[in-house]
Amino acid sequence: ATQGVGLPAVRQLPSPQTPHRNRVANRKVAQSRTYDDGRFTSCSEGPTSTYRHIMSTSTRSYTIAVLPGDGIGLEVMPPALRCLETAATLCGFQFNFKHYEWASCTYYHKHGKMMPDNWKELLQECDAIYFGAVGDPATVPDHISLWGSLLLFRREFDQYINLRPCRLIDGVTSPLANRDGKQIDFVTVRENTEGEYSSIGGRIFEGTSRETVIQNTVFTRTGVDRVVRYAFELARSRPAKKLTSATKSNGISITMPYWDERVEAIGKEYPDVKVEKYHIDILCAHFVQRPHIFDVGVGSNLFGDILSDLGPACTGTIGIAPSANLNPSMTSRKDVDPKEWMPSLFEPVHGSAPDIAGKGIANPIGMIWAGQMMLDYLGEKEGAKLVMTAIERVLGAAKEEQKLRGGKSELLTPDMHGSGTTEGLGAAIENEMSKLVQK
Template sequence: MKKFEIAVIPGDGIGKEVVPAALTVLNTAAEVHGGIRFDFTEFPWSCDYYLKHGQMMPDDGLQILQGFDAIFLGAVGNPRLVPDHISLWGLLIKIRREFEQVINIRPAKCFKGLCSPLVNPNDFDLIVVRENSEGEYSEVGGRIHRGEDELAIQNAVFTRKGTERAMRYAFELAQKRRGHVTSATKSNGIFHSMPFWDEVFNEVKQDYPDVATASIHIDALAAFFVTRPQMFDVIVASNLFGDILTDLGGAIMGSIGIAPAANINLNGKYPSMFEPVHGSAPDIYGKGIANPIGQIWTAKMMLDHFGEEELGNKILKVIEEVTEAGVKTPDMGGSASTREVTGEICRRLKAL
């Protein structure tokens, strides 16, 4: 029997509601499968932890996490009490950067039982591969002066290694899907980094002659997400462009509450981390109506990462059966609670 050691960080707000729901589904899936087992170790690191201890995680937090097979994260943030730049850089981004989780992947698809705001979504099924370690989100820059002469400089950093790594991941993923990669660029407006991005993309694609390609400026690409999302298979994008596109991907699905994500470490030195795209939603925390699907779909991506794609696909199939049957939380136009949606998914999993 395979055993997977998972570090669980529910975090803030609805993370504390949807993470237990996803763990219930994972345990049910393990029972159905019969050949795997999960050992979950929960850590209370969050904004509440920060208010008590002055930091989002203990000094040896990364050393503690390093020994796990994966990290399963709920949500981070409570901006009323802790500024976002403290909560995110003290936990989520700290883990991403120091564990070399250099790739972020986020799927979006026309979801059964969910009403897309698009008039004709045309059964789109796409996945964004986002460079996750540098680009526009680098820490290089600074501020000087105050008053009317105040100046802020933010440098975007693009290395050949980081850029090529993301692109090769996208091409290899496309080979397992429908064989098409779209590059998100803006070389007609950003003078140095985007022409460099284009050059690397043109070099990398020569090694994948079986994969069709396109290079589209980010403004037009965002418009195409709305007007013809079915044209996309795999999109590779820089840190900022990928971040924006994936939130848009959640929006065209009909609810950002169902969108999953994975932060992937490629060298095997550290665990990868799995988290939904939605935030902590403090306005609905405690009401029992948080949508658990984003966290459960994220669990499916973690199973894929472990090589358990068949079981992961069963979970996604059941999720869509449940939404199609009308068992949905209020954000999806339904009236079901978090517990009811989770229970119906587990019931159908057991019936497989």
């Protein structure tokens, strides 16, 4: 990853199968440089007193499906879109946002289903999917809302990688004592299309004393190998070159030993990467007690889901955590038959949070950070760096505010022990982006 002077690195999303190509051919964009104060300027200018950014005349344009979904997804999406639009304006590209109300429980109440029949064709017209959250368990059972939308996206578009960075950013207080950003900085790679979340199974003898419920776990060699190999590639790209595998082969005696076998076999292709494996129960304990020992973790669908929620909680709040649902084999929509194109999806880790929905206090950073990952995926590295730097600067400013106000902050949202609002925090990040790029 490229690191600006005095700024933490913004890591790229690797594609083990095919290096990512920009979606617009013959792209010509001036390279840029980050100076000590974090502002950006074109390299062709050299250091100047004004740190101007020369906006590209390129016509790079990306079509994005916007699905806010339910609950706080409807609230965090608007400020996140404004941050993306600001990045596009400042870095010389364009977005065409296609807004859809489906993949929501509101749509379900109106139509008796989560999505229209042509949902797949509509999403295949887009370079990526920007998703808020889904779920209203008081009115629609979670297995209906989730299997009728998000899990369907993951399977139909073969988004077999779920990538979730976990980093303690300066300005956010961890519930773990004496921890800082240097001690919590890892990535969880989760298998996203099979494993424990299969749809194979059923019930028999319902309503009787013999009632039996079975749901099968499904591991395929293709499915396991591709996620494990992706994790090894990611570990190799990072300084620590370390991979931790989540297992439970002492209790789950068929599928988990197979998982361990494939990790060991593929690991022979990466002699420069140190590999450790832990049973999921003790691994959860280590995530809390020793987060500094982890760099890249890989797990099955269930274990990866558990770890990638626990990790952000160790950084202070799940509200800032982003997630990318990737199909690394799909690198350019223009090179694929429209009927075969499978876009990737970007979302915050947090759910619809009906307990705080409508109050305007949801943390927008998870949604904004997910957008940053989408920019990186689209090849807009400078825009991705700009968004991440703005997030870090705003959280750093909030830390200084807390020092002056006895630990209180009017900027941070309640999940970060502040009294701020969704719109206020989102606007602060958007404004910081403009400050970083002075015309």
